[in-house]
Amino acid sequence: MPSPVRSPFDSLVREHQAGLRAFIRSLGGEASWVDDLAQEAFLIAYRRLDDLEDEADFGKWVRGIARHLLANERRKEARRARLLPFAIADSLLDQPSTPELDSERVLSALQHCVASLPPESRDLLTRRYAGGVRASDLAKELRANASAVRQNLLRLRLTVKHCVERRLAGVSS
Amino acid sequence: MNRSRYEELLDRLLEGDMTEPESVELAALLKQQPELIDDLRRHLVLWEHWSQHCFPERSADAFAESWKTRLAAEQEGDQFATTLRARLGSERRRRVLVWAAVAACLILLLTVSLLRIRPEPVRYQPARMITVSGDGVCVACILHEGRDHKAAIRVHEDGQTHIYYVSPKSLTDPVQNRLCQAPTPVIARGEVRQQGGRLALAAQSFELAK
Numbered sequence: 001m002p003s004p005v006r007s008p009f010d011s012l013v014r015e016h017q018a019g020l021r022a023f024i025r026s027l028g029g030e031a032s033w034v035d036d037l038a039q040e041a042f043l044i045a046y047r048r049l050d051d052l053e054d055e056a057d058f059g060k061w062v063r064g065i066a067r068h069l070l071a072n073e074r075r076k077e078a079r080r081a082r083l084l085p086f087a088i089a090d091s092l093l094d095q096p097s098t099p100e101l102d103s104e105r106v107l108s109a110l111q112h113c114v115a116s117l118p119p120e121s122r123d124l125l126t127r128r129y130a131g132g133v134r135a136s137d138l139a140k141e142l143r144a145n146a147s148a149v150r151q152n153l154l155r156l157r158l159t160v161k162h163c164v165e166r167r168l169a170g171v172s173s
Numbered sequence: 174m175n176r177s178r179y180e181e182l183l184d185r186l187l188e189g190d191m192t193e194p195e196s197v198e199l200a201a202l203l204k205q206q207p208e209l210i211d212d213l214r215r216h217l218v219l220w221e222h223w224s225q226h227c228f229p230e231r232s233a234d235a236f237a238e239s240w241k242t243r244l245a246a247e248q249e250g251d252q253f254a255t256t257l258r259a260r261l262g263s264e265r266r267r268r269v270l271v272w273a274a275v276a277a278c279l280i281l282l283l284t285v286s287l288l289r290i291r292p293e294p295v296r297y298q299p300a301r302m303i304t305v306s307g308d309g310v311c312v313a314c315i316l317h318e319g320r321d322h323k324a325a326i327r328v329h330e331d332g333q334t335h336i337y338y339v340s341p342k343s344l345t346d347p348v349q350n351r352l353c354q355a356p357t358p359v360i361a362r363g364e365v366r367q368q369g370g371r372l373a374l375a376a377q378s379f380e381l382a383k
Binding site: 018022026030032035039043091098125132133135160164 | 184
C-alpha cells in the first residue's frame with residue numbers, strides 16, 4: 001500500500017501554496033499552468049524534504065525548486081516562449097525569507113475591504129477574478145472603454161491592498 | 174523613474190499582458206528601489222488569494238486535494254514498479270513465466286484454429302442519444318485531470334455531480350479557451366455510454382448556451 005501523505009507536509013502545502021503560485025505567476029503564465037507547476041514543485045519538495053535544513057526557509061526553498069522547473073520548462077517547450085524573463089522572479093527570490101502571510105487573515109481582510117467598496121467596484125473585481133476574464137474582455141462585456149476599465153481596476157487594486165495592509169497591521173498590533 | 178510608471182508596469186503584470194521589454198524595465202526598477210519588491214510580492218499574493226476566493230476550482234482546498242491525488246498516483250506507480258521488479262527479480266522465475274506464456278499462446282492458437290472459433294466482438298454498453306446542458310469545463314485546466322485540453326460537461330442533478338467527458342476533440346480554439354478560463358454554460362447533444370467507469374459523450378453538437 002502506498003504510504004499515507006504526511007499530514008505536516010499537507011499543512012506546508014496549504015500554508016505556502018498561495019505564495020508559490022504568486023511567485024510562478026510573476027513569470028506571466030496561465031493560471032492552469034501555474035497550478036500544475038506549483039504542484040510539481042511541491043511533489044519534488046516532498047521527495048527531498050530531508051534536504052531542507054531549516055523549516056523556516058521552506059517557502060524560499062520550494063520557490064527555488066519551482067525556479068529550476070521553470071528553467072526546464074522554458075528549455076523544453078516552445079509554447080512556453082511566452083514566459084517572461086526570470087529577472088522579476090529572481091528579484092522576488094533574492095529577498096530574505098519572510099514569513100508567509102496567514103491565508104485566513106489575508107482572505108478575511110480582503111473580503112472586508114472588497115465589501116466596503118461601492119457595488120459596481122465590487123462587481124468589477126469579482127468578475128475580473130471569478131472567471132479569469134481579462135480587463136479588455138470585461139470592457140467589451142460592460143460596453144465600456146478598455147483603458148478606463150484598466151485604470152479602474154488598478155485604482156481598486158491599490159485601494160484594496162492599502163486597506164488590507166492597514167487591517168492586518170491593526171489586527172496584529 | 175516615478176511611482177506611476179511602477180504602477181503601470183504592475184498593472185501590466187497583474188493583467189498578464191506584460192511584454193519582455195517591460196519585464197526587463199520592471200526588474201531594473203526593482204533593483205533600483207528594492208522596497209518595491211515587497212510591494213510587488215504582496216500584490217501578487219493578495220490577488221492570488223482573491224482569485225482563489227472567487228474561483229473555487231483554484232481554492233487552497235482544491236489545490237491541496239489535487240496535489241494529494243498526484244502524490245498518491247506517483248506512489249502507486251512506484252509501488253507497481255517495485256512489485257513488478259520483485260516478481261521478475263528471479264531469472265529462473267522469469268524464464269518459467271516466459272515459457273509458460275509461450276505455451277499458453279500456442280495452446281490458444283491451436284485451439285482457435287482447430288475449432289475455428291471467431292473471437293466475439295467486444296461488447297459495449299449500448300449508447301443512447303441524449304442532450305446535456307451544464308457547465309462546460311476543460312479537463313486539464315479546470316478538472317486538473319491530465320494535461321490534454323479536452324472538453325467535459327459538469328452537470329449537477331439531484332444533489333449529485335456528473336461529468337460527461339466529450340469526444341471527439343473537435344472544439345474550436347476560442348470555445349476551448351473559454352472552457353480553460355472558467356466553467357461556461359454549454360449544451361451538447363450526442364451518444365452517451367459508460368466507458369471505464371466514466372460517462373463518455375460522443376458529441377454531435379456542442380454549443381455555448383445562450
